[in-house]
Amino acid sequence: MTSRTAGAAAQDEWLWYGGRVCLDYVNTLRDRWKEPRETLREPDDVLRWLHTAGVTGEPIRTPAQPEVMLGFARRLREAIDRAVMAAAGGGLPDVGDLSLINDAAMVVPRPAPQVVIVGGRLAPGNRKDGAEDAAAGLGLVAHDAVELLLSDEIHRVRVCGADRCALRFVDRSPAHNRRWCSMARCGNRTKVRSHQLRHGG
Template identity: 40%
Template sequence: MTEAARGLILTPSDGRSFRFDPGALCLELLLTGGPGPLARWESLYTSADLVRWAGESRLPDGLAPVVTEPEVADARRLRDALHRITSARVHGRKLPAADMAVVNEAAALPPPVPCLTPEGERGWVPGASGSQVLSAVARDAVELFTGPWAGRVRECGADNCLLLFVDTSRPGRRRWCAMERCGNRHKVRAHRARPADS
C-alpha cells in the first residue's frame, strides 16, 4: 500500500464513507469490531473476512494469507485484547495482564517470511498463515506500546466516536479520527453555537 493510500475506508451508519488511518497495523485490526458496544461493528466471521482485512491493511502486499477458521477466532481474541490495552493506555489505566498475555502469545509465533524477489527487492513468501499475520499484528503492538509513539496513542475527541489512533502530527495535537468527519462536525457545531453578531 502506498503512503498516499494509507488508511482504511470506513462506512458508519450514516452511510458517509471516509478514510481513516489509525497510524499502526495493530490499531487497524481494531476497526473490525471489538468487545462490548463495539460488537455491533463485527466483521471477522470467516477466514475470507480476515484475508480481506489483511489485504486492505498496511500489511505488505504479496502475503496472500491462508487462514483457518480457528485463526479467525484467534484474531478476534487478539483484537479484543488490543482494544482493552489501547483503551487502558489512552485513559491512563494499568494495562490488563491477561490481555498482555494474549498479545505476547501471538507475538511469540513466527511472523511472515521475507524473501528476495527476482528484481532483487524485498518480497514475502506467499501463503502466510493466519497465525503469522496475527504475529505481525502483535509484534506491531509491542513496538507501538514500548516505542516512542506510546504516549501519542489517542481516542477521537468526539463524544460519540471511539476510534483510536496514533497522533503522528508534528505538534502532537491531533484530536479527531479524521478532520473530514469528526473534526468538521465539531467546527460546524462550534460555528452554530456562536452568538450572531449584532
C-alpha cells in the same frame, strides 16, 4: 510498523487513520462509544483485512478452522485495545491481555526490517512477501502492538473526539493536539453540527 497509507475514502469498508497497523486493526470495531459495529463478521473478513493492510501476501492459506480463527482474531483485537489504552493512560495492561498478545507474536519470527526512499527521505518499508497465513498475519499485528507498547508513541495514542467514533490513533501532529481520527471524516462534521446547534440549524 506503520499503517497502510491513509488515502482511502471515508466510505471504505475499513479505515486507516490509526498510524499503526495494530491501531488500524483495533479500529475494525467501529463506533465504540455508542453501539459497537463489527466489521470482522466472517472469517474471510479477517483474511481480506490482513491482505488489504499489507500484512499478508497473496494467496493466503485458508485456516483449517475458520471460525476458531475468527474468534481468536477478535479476542486479540480487544486485548490489544485494552492493553494500549491502559498503557496510554499511564496504567499497566492486564497480564492476561499481554499473554495473549505475546502468544500471538510468537507464532511468526520477527520480520527483517526494510528501508525505502519515500519523498526524498528514508522510511521503513514493508516486506514484499508478507505472511502466508492468518496466524502469521495476526502475529505481525501482535508484533506491532508489542512495539507500540514499548515505544514513546504509546503516550501519543488518542481516541477520536467525535461523539460516536472512538477510533484510536497515534497523534503525530507538531503540537500533539490532534482531536479527530480525520478532519474529513469527523472533524468537519463535528464542527458543522456544533455550528448548527449554536445557530438553531
